[in-house]
Amino acid sequence: MTTPLLELSGLTKAYPGVVANSEVSFDIARGEVHALLGENGAGKSTLVKTIYGLVQPDAGHMRLDGKSFAPAEPRAARAAGVAMVFQHFSLFDAMSVAENVALGMENPPALNRLARQIREVSHSYGLPLDPDRIVGDLSAGERQRVEIVRCLLQEPRLLIMDEPTSVLTPQEVDILFETLRKLREEGVSILYISHKLEEIRTICDRATILRHGKVVGKCDPKTTAARDMAEQMVGATLATPSRSLGNTGEVVLELTGLSAPAPRAFGTALKDIDLTLRAGEVLGIGGVAGNGQDELAMALSGEMPVAQGMIRMKGREIGRDGVTARRCMGLLCAPEERMGHAAAPDMSLTENALLTAGPREDLVRHGFLRWGRAKSFAEKVIERFDVRTPGPGTAARALSGGNLQKFVIGREIMQRPEVLVVNQPTWGVDAAAAATIRQALLDLAEAGAAVIVISQDLDELMEISDRFAALNGGALSAPRPAEGLGIDEIGMMLGGAHDMTPAHGEG
Numbered sequence: 001m002t003t004p005l006l007e008l009s010g011l012t013k014a015y016p017g018v019v020a021n022s023e024v025s026f027d028i029a030r031g032e033v034h035a036l037l038g039e040n041g042a043g044k045s046t047l048v049k050t051i052y053g054l055v056q057p058d059a060g061h062m063r064l065d066g067k068s069f070a071p072a073e074p075r076a077a078r079a080a081g082v083a084m085v086f087q088h089f090s091l092f093d094a095m096s097v098a099e100n101v102a103l104g105m106e107n108p109p110a111l112n113r114l115a116r117q118i119r120e121v122s123h124s125y126g127l128p129l130d131p132d133r134i135v136g137d138l139s140a141g142e143r144q145r146v147e148i149v150r151c152l153l154q155e156p157r158l159l160i161m162d163e164p165t166s167v168l169t170p171q172e173v174d175i176l177f178e179t180l181r182k183l184r185e186e187g188v189s190i191l192y193i194s195h196k197l198e199e200i201r202t203i204c205d206r207a208t209i210l211r212h213g214k215v216v217g218k219c220d221p222k223t224t225a226a227r228d229m230a231e232q233m234v235g236a237t238l239a240t241p242s243r244s245l246g247n248t249g250e251v252v253l254e255l256t257g258l259s260a261p262a263p264r265a266f267g268t269a270l271k272d273i274d275l276t277l278r279a280g281e282v283l284g285i286g287g288v289a290g291n292g293q294d295e296l297a298m299a300l301s302g303e304m305p306v307a308q309g310m311i312r313m314k315g316r317e318i319g320r321d322g323v324t325a326r327r328c329m330g331l332l333c334a335p336e337e338r339m340g341h342a343a344a345p346d347m348s349l350t351e352n353a354l355l356t357a358g359p360r361e362d363l364v365r366h367g368f369l370r371w372g373r374a375k376s377f378a379e380k381v382i383e384r385f386d387v388r389t390p391g392p393g394t395a396a397r398a399l400s401g402g403n404l405q406k407f408v409i410g411r412e413i414m415q416r417p418e419v420l421v422v423n424q425p426t427w428g429v430d431a432a433a434a435a436t437i438r439q440a441l442l443d444l445a446e447a448g449a450a451v452i453v454i455s456q457d458l459d460e461l462m463e464i465s466d467r468f469a470a471l472n473g474g475a476l477s478a479p480r481p482a483e484g485l486g487i488d489e490i491g492m493m494l495g496g497a498h499d500m501t502p503a504h505g506e507g
């Protein structure tokens with residue numbers, strides 16, 4: 001039998017209050033795509049950080065090519081042939097693709113030579129990328145290609161990918177998978193983390209399942225149903241979100257000709273958006289990333305005030321009101337970026353609760369913070385949304401990505417909003433927790449709130465929306481009832497076909 005590329009034996013890593021990895025053992029063969037599965041907080045990131053030299057294990061060891069492997073830092077892991085594409089890209093918007101790639105290399109060649117290499121790699125792996133383009137102008141999928149090409153230039157033997165498809169369009173996912181297949185043929189091994197089980201079934205050869213830091217199962221994803229994998233991850237049976245068709249009530253939010261210039265370089269301007277939202281309804285907004293999702297969320301939250309007359313809530317003009325005034329009225333938002341935007345990383349969960357729940361939960365009185373109330377509010381969110389953490393005193397940055405996501409969404413839902421706007425509510429969240437969040441959004445609507453869900457996950461939108469609209473280049477299509485909407489119609493809406501005027505011949 002040939003030796004595996006990487007063998008992990010008994011890897012253990014504890015943090016205060018949790019054992020993130022407990023005696024983890026498995027191996028990765030040469031030329032295989034190996035999935036690492038597990039619910040939020042199961043220990044996947046900790047494990048791949050250990051392989052990449054970012055975390056030092058308390059016990060256990062690794063062997064690469066049969067030789068002892070204990071990288072003290074990422075540089076050592078890279079030198080041994082391990083590369084990693086992170087979930088959050090670390091690119092500079094104002095620099096070109098080639099300049100960004102050079103920044104991540106130990107000994108970058110001259111820029112024109114590097115540009116040639118980038119073209120070669122991008123051509124041979126079918127990843128279209130122009131080295132001279134400015135990164136700020138690229139789509140999320142293209143940015144990811146910059147990171148992948150940067151890794152491929154190191155000719156890795158093991159490529160680690162952490163949730164690579166969460167920001168990609170279906171077409172971009174196909175391109176990525178073609179590249180992964182090519183790498184596999186060349187004998188490169190891939191360790192693939194994702195919560196999207198159907199994708200795992202498509203691309204992965206074997207899967208290792210973690211629960212509470214331990215390996216609880218291994219399976220062949222090609223022959224295992226997605227539901228079975230999900231149930232192995234959580235060790236329980238999954239509930240499907242359900243909803244009794246609610247009655248929609250009066251109009252709570254009206255957008256009239258909502259337009260705004262792009263708030264930053266490389267942002268998207270909002271173009272003449274009209275929308276009427278009623279109490280009790282869930283409106284799903286789809287679209288390829290970078291088509292105005294963040295800007296619309298900011299215009300609604302009050303982070304980006306807009307002109308008089310463009311936004312009304314319950315008949316009152318609020319377009320120029322700031323975040324706090326809107327929160328007091330019951331218009332709450334949870335932005336897409338949880339670390340740094342939705343939550344302050346170094347602050348505890350109690351402090352993070354105070355950041356947005358002050359006005360509605362009465363957490364500040366006469367200028368004094370009411371710590372006791374803030375703490376018990378944070379505890380309630382932790383309990384209801386099953387946030388896995390030692391307690392409300394934990395800093396946001398110590399939570400796993402999915403658990404922090406549960407906290408920031410739960411924090412808004414538990415403030416009983418009248419209008420809730422959420423952007424990518426289940427990003428990085430495992431199947432069971434995603435079902436909990438979707439159910440909570442449906443329950444909120446059933447209790448009479450109006451909910452806007454902005455998401456790139458079309459399945460999610462179709463599952464929970466009453467009406468569906470698409471953002472394209474900062475314009476919003478007219479919402480259509482979600483029920484019965486076919487994939488072709490959705491595709492046309494996403495592509496902006498809604499505002500195409502009939503062509504009158506060419507030239």
Ligand SMILES: Nc1ncnc2c1ncn2[C@@H]1O[C@H](COP(=O)(O)OP(=O)(O)OP(=O)(O)O)[C@@H](O)[C@H]1O
Nearest residue numbers: 015020040041042043044045046398399400401402
């Ligand atoms: N720097 C840290 N300090 C304290 N605890 C941590 C730290 N990093 C991770 N943890 C804890 O270790 C456990 C495993 O976290 P990890 O990020 O590895 O999970 P994960 O499986 O990657 O989750 P997700 O799918 O949500 O990203 C969690 O309970 C998390 O809170």
